[in-house]
Amino acid sequence: MSFDPEEELRRLLARYDLLCGIVRATWYEWRQAALEFAKPGTNPLDLVKRAWEIVGHDTAQSYFMALRKNSPTFLEDLANLIVMSSRAMGEDAVVIKSDKPNEVFVQWNECPWPEFARRYKADMEEDVQGCDQWFQTVVDDVNKHFGTKVRLETLKAIPRGDPVCLRRLWIEEG
């Protein structure tokens, strides 16, 4: 049976792309429903951060099997996992090595989430702080699991108008 491999892959990619879009849309639709049922005066930002915290715990658990505490590239491996998760969701992210030991950066060159935030009239700050909450939860859980002292800092954020998102990961000494 003859088939066009490009067409097969293209179709799969298109469907996957659509699915990622549906996932993002569903996120904001659930947010809207949750806010409608929430106690009066609920701050959407609190709701969003809590949701990303739950996601973060789940993500961290999936990372535990892939990380080795004694690996000399532990921090870089963690950064690569974050990049992998981001790419799987349609973001364009890369790990940037630092000149300093025990320090790496993750840079997101493209991210589809702010576009969805705009579409669903959500505050852009929710997007930044939601991501921060997710990564912070991942880092906290990784630290608890491995007994490490990984720290995280957000330096740039596309939803705040920066050209890229940039996060610094480092291992605190001592």
Place this chain on the structure above:
Amino acid sequence: MNYDDLVSKWKEYYEQMPGSKMFPELFKPITIRKVKIPNRIKYAATEDNFNKDGFVTEKDVAYIRERARGLVGGICTIQGVYMDPKGEGQGYVGQAAAWDDKFIPGLKKLADAIHEEGAIANIQLMHCGRVGGVKLPYCVGPSAVPQRLRVLKPVKEMTKEEIKTCIKQHGEAARRGIEAGYDIVEISGIVGYLISNFLSSYTNRRTDEYGGDIENRCRFMVEVIEEVRDAVGKDVPIFIRLCAEELLDEMGGNTPEESMVTYKMAEKAGVDCISVTQGWQESLHSVITRDIPQGHWLYNAKRARQHVKVPLSMAYRLFKPEMANKAIADGIIDIWELCRPLIADPYLPKKTLEGKLEDIRYCIACNLCLARLFRDAPITCAVNPLVGHEWEDRWKIKPAEKKKKVMVIGGGPAGLQCALVAAQKGHEVHLYEERNILGGQVVYASKGPYGEDELYGIIEWLKRQCEKAGVIFHMNTTVTPEIIEKEKPDTVVVATGVKFVVPKVPGSNLPHVVLGPDVLEGRGESGERVVVWGGRGDGIIAALYLATKGKKVTIITKDRKPGVDVNPSYIWRYMLKISQAGGRVYRFADIESIEEKRVIIKAAYGVRIPVPCDTVVVSLREPRNELVEAAKKLCSEVHVIGDALQPRRLHNAIHDGYRVGLRI
């Protein structure tokens, strides 16, 4: 106002001007009710986002004054004003308001500016309906029909009480317009604004007296016209803008016949002039883009003429005075309306009158103005850098204090615009171009198959104006550091544009890897299956060009979508045409390797895909700025502009050129 004096003053002036002989129909007066209008030219209402909280700003007054001055006695319409305190009718963040008497002084400033320039002042009332509620989480309409465009707000159905209030608000706003000194009141009923929402079977699903058959759907419009008439009295002309053809067949909109019923009902209700329009913002069809030939829509005015007796006006792809003059002579329209052409050149009517047609800077229909409006930004114009800066002295071209010898390197839009301004300031300007043709990237962009040749008009205009201003052209001359040293300019402007680059990947040196410009200029052959590497504007043009030649095109772009730098009015149409020709796009993708009969791309999510292809057309650009360092060593004043600074779009190049020209 004494209209007889106004008409006779202008008539005397017209008679001395060649344009009144060349275009006699355009410079004939017309009387509508008590208003005598010296000529047949009208500046159509244009939102500009220059105002704040509904109050007219000095920026808007200066902008309108400039248009009124250029109209040489024609009708100058101000932007549509919204009329309700909640802002349900507000479709643009910087839209002027007329929902309270406190707005009258600002509106009067505009009317006074128009009158001081000898033109007729027209105020437009515009409730934006389903395009409204720009600062609200909703908008209003006759029925809560979901929006097709995500950018628009969810629609809330108006109650009868709200309808009655809205009608009264039209009357009150009209009264404020008259108090502010306007000669004409115009009602907007087009493109998806409230009146058109009531008229259309697409958006009006009501079962009360405001919905149902076309007569009932006209009821809201009729009551608005009657209310406005009551407010303004019998002497003031009421104009209305109405769709002759909605182009909403796919959504169940009105038939063209039903649209003509709306014309007849408007006439019966007492309007004195109808502006014939077509299309909605939600329509799937081109209306004002370059793929629509000039004069195309006149057939709708012809249809309207068969149904109503009131004067007709028309804008929409009717840029040329000869075409408008003929349309009036042929009895198709009575008044020539212009919107974008007067953004591009407010003096178009004056230049027409003076017979200086070669000096008219025509709109290139890029729709940058519209794109900015829909992004809540003040309008700008690609070809007219002064738009929005009319009130700022520092943007005006003034004689230079010290005459300099200026060397402009590169004859693209940035270089030409810079050379023009510098020469108009009195400098000795030499423009060097290494090819035998001016225009830089516009040369390639204008090879597109859907009316893109119109783009080259701005290059021709810049060239003519440069020649008039005394710019000395050095064609077929590649500037070297030796030439700079020999010529000893006081100022060097590097406007050398871009170079197309082939990234180094396995196979990138194969013979079937060619550059986009080579294909567009016929220097490179392409096979049947073509991969276009790069999805910015130049890649899109190459893809369009190839698709119309029957090639199967695949665009590979690193961006989140193809044509991120192309105007939204155009890109969806371009992509539709490419897709209809069997074209494909890979986003977030790049080429990893090139083989004889395929390329391997790394697409989104890191997936590798083999894409069969016979030719790879490279449309990736880098600034061409090798001369900058050498120039800096030889000259104390060096500027880098346009794509040589950073590859961008046409308007960036022209605006760079203008600003740097002012600075020299």
